[in-house]
Amino acid sequence: MEKYFRDIWESITTMMTGLGITWMHMVRIRRNNVTLQYPEEKWPRPERNIGFDHSNYNVIRSRLNVDIDDCIGCLKCERVCPVQCIKIVTEKAPVRGEDIQDIGHIGVTSNSSRKALVVTRFDIDMTECCYCNLCVYPCPEECIYMTGGPNAHKHPIDYEFSEYDRSNLIYRFAKKGTKDGMQKILDAKGAES
Amino acid sequence: MGVIHGEEMVLNIGPQHPSTHGVLRLKVKTDGEIISEITPVIGYLHRCFEKHCENMTYDQVIPYTDRCDYLAAMANNFGYVVAVEELMELKVPEKVEYIRVIMAEFQRIASHLLALGVYGLDIGAFTPFLFMLRDRERILDMFEMTCGARLLYNYMWVGGVSHDLPKGFVETAFQFLDYFEPQIDEYNKLLTYNKIFVERTADIGVLPADVAISYGVSGPNLRASGVKWDLRRNAPYSIYDKFEFDVCIGDGAKGTLGDCWDRYYVRMLEVKESVKILRQALAQIPKDGDVHQALPKKIRPPKGSIYSRTETPRGDLGFYIVSDGSPIPTRVKMRSPAFTALAVLGELAGGWMMSDVISILGSLDIVLGEIDR
Amino acid sequence: MSSDQEKLIAELVEKGLAGDMDPINAIEDRVLRSKAKSALAKAKRAAKVAAATAPEADKAADEIPEETPPSDHPNQKFGKMIEDKFPGVLEADLNDTHIQLKPDNWFEIAKWLKSEPALHFDSLQCHTGMDVGENMLEARYNLHSMTHDHKIEIRIAVSRDKANIPSIEQIWRIGDWFERETYDMFGIFFDGHRDHRRMLLPEDWEGYPLRKDYEVQQTYHGIAIPKVKEGWE
């Protein structure tokens, strides 16, 4: 019998406590509010200053980007990708480190390494990308990166890169016509020899 | 008084159901509201984790471990790298150990918050769930600040971590802890001691200690049954032996030892303990040091095998790794704590009512990504 | 590569191994020269490995009985206890990593491992299968004792043709699901299991995926199983 009344009493007190908490939250909504009105307000991105020699790498996990002019076609990123979402095809350049005007190939990277290969195809399937950032680290020319962070001056940070068609999410970074142009050059060379 | 038995009905809870925490199917035999038999059917989220691991290098496995227990990805990273490092007999710098512990404990708070909140939601209380998610977001913000990702981090590497802590992280973390600690009391007042909640969870789904051990149940579920077993204390890995904290066990305060309320409350207490660990770790963390110092050039563990366990928010996460000396593991077996926790459901839930099954399932805190792998 | 070149390279490698590098360096053709050099490097490495392993193996065979101090690893103690209780079940010599058992008496051994007060392995931590090659499959059990806080790894090898191991599902209840998973992935049959079904894959799936020679089936209920990524071109 005592338990019966104690239970009723406990019910009343604990429930009143709960009601008090929700009431306080309701009247203090202006102070407590956590909602952001999304398209107008956006979540403040935390300051990212990682402050040591790694600062050239960025810590934002957004879409991948490749500065194709700097790519030497070493395939390191393709090999390290755990989901095989990077596909690179290269052809041997006729002369190492020299520009090829026809296809817009630039022979020397911004780190002044001379390219021995022409990247005819550099595709990244962002539908499969798992944003693990593993491809960014091994790149010797630092030409593959996720947009944002220290690279924010190159590209705006864009988390919302949704598309209506899945095939639009396969990013093709190699310059248009590189493949055909390169084929022509190789054919010409073959004919010569 | 005799008990009237009606015709038994087979009910499918799941694979799509609001409170199966993923794609879990429960084949339930019911007699009215009473459950007579319950059979979990798993495999709907099977993503061939172990087969994948046999085809890639040791560092490529880490993003996959993220996706096993997607609510405690840091803890999974931690478990995996600890196993590989143990296999390679690699010593990591002290600063890295501190960072790892900080991240793992933050992840524990985040994971427990979600577990507790969703448990409230299973019972029908909506508001505590949103309060807890609100605070979890702040932890995820800190993770984003550190490594750029909010859910699947790929942060811990064999021999180090991917990024050093950003400037101002320690201050942010202390701010969060100061804000967070009073919130725990509010959760308790709002949900834990609420009479309806207690009625729904106390004395329900009692898991005796010997059954729990026989089923390999671990983590908070085991501790709620009164077994003082925590790998951070009993078999310390990393630098957990440096910190002062209590191993929280259930005491049957509201009902029987090992009931749903105990399992819930042990998690709540563990959040408090994690805050304690975090305060110590954040105060002691060395200022200088390179987190990439011990990264091996090529991860090529010697021939052999290792079974290594770590304490994730869900329990003992074991990695059984077999290496043949090549850069690709021969076999990676993940012994997931949620797998064993779900296995015990059939034993626990028989004889209870429909609503209790949901309550018991929620209290076990399973993550289907980890069960099906 | 033509057979002439191959022969030439083989000759050069032989000379190179003897220490005479001049003929290789004298080759005009760049491609041939580099091929010869790489073949030489490979041969040297192989020779080194052979030199390193052969004496060691001999040494191991000779010296272990006399010189190696008896390991104080708990495995030695546990192995001896098992050997005393069940003579002849050990399949291999004791070592520090695991205890290799024969499948025959496994159920009784497991029961004893759990009930023996000095051992009291009350928790089956991990159980998995392993394709060890040479037509053999292995079941591995990681046991742990909550009371004594010691652990042991037990391996049981069976051949693929007769992959039957007694089930320990009734001793450690988690063995139920662990063994079902191992059966699912490796096709090891557990005799005496009361609910011997596949765990993660559907009941009518063909093959055992974690065997090393597993080939994915072509279709499943008329649904083609994709293997190669499409949509790139």
Place this chain on the structure above:
Amino acid sequence: MTVDTLFSWLGGLIPAMEGSGTLLVIAILIPCLVLFLVVAVNAIVMVYAERKVAAFMQDRLGPMGQGVGLHAGKWGLLQTVADALKLLTKEDIIPENADRFLFILAPFVIFIGAFVTIIAVPFGETVIVADFNIGIFYILGMGSLGVIGIILAGWSSNNKWSLYGGMRSAAQIVSYEIPAGLSIIVVIMLAGTLSMQGIIEYQAGGMGNWIIFANPFTFIAFFIFFISVIAETNRTPFDIPEAESELVGGFHTEYSGMRWSFFFLSEYANMLVVSAVASAGFLGGWHSPIPGYFDSNGWGVFWMMSKIVFLIFVMMWFRWTFPRLRVDQLMNICWKVFLPMSLINIFGVGIWTLFFG
């Protein structure tokens, strides 16, 4: 009463048709239409209010308008309108194996159960469709009609979850009728009448005369009544018939579009009715709390509405604070706590009236 007044007024307007059946039908239809509007507007406002209350209690903002173009208005005021439009245009799915006739019938039965009760609800001194002399019993009786619809919906969906919801609902509503009715008996004992207006008249003269403050037993009776009617309207913490985390959607799992929204409409209509009964029976109805002030006819509607709105707010407050009970606990509370207490209440009120009244 309203229909009679309308009938004679219309008869005066069109003398040729005075007393004809057509005019009677028109006289009945006009209040029906008004009541339907009241129910619909009530649902729209209440859904909006519920979402805002929920959001504020959870540190959120709830529906908000934003940006240019089609949006939900300032502070999301048009959100429910948009929702209603969406529900109207949604595909109407009837499961293949469902009992088609009953499946279609069920939402209407539920809605009628909620709808017909409103005619006996006094919103002001004269604002009432029909002031029966058995008004309060009429409301209690008709209010439990809805359970038939819920059982129909649960049965005809041919879905196990729905069946569970229907069965739970039947048990729950039938049980909670009893403490609710017994608590109302306390009111009837004091007021000596079953007419709604009569009960409200009895409470004239300020807060002190409200039945809730008449004596300690009526005070308890109010809470028993209020909690019982929350259970009858299937609101959290008693929402086990639709318990989302257990029964997916309960009895309305298979419903979609407009049919589903009828369940919603009737839920909010039920909330309105039971709050009206509670405020008429215990909180002085359309009487002002302070005698003599703001006591005119128009203020009467204001007082009644504010009491109703306050009670509905309390229901929402409960919903967003408490977890859900289990089905047997629900029954335990009903039969082991509320029933004895309401019996004691009747006894106590009798004794109290004998000695102090």
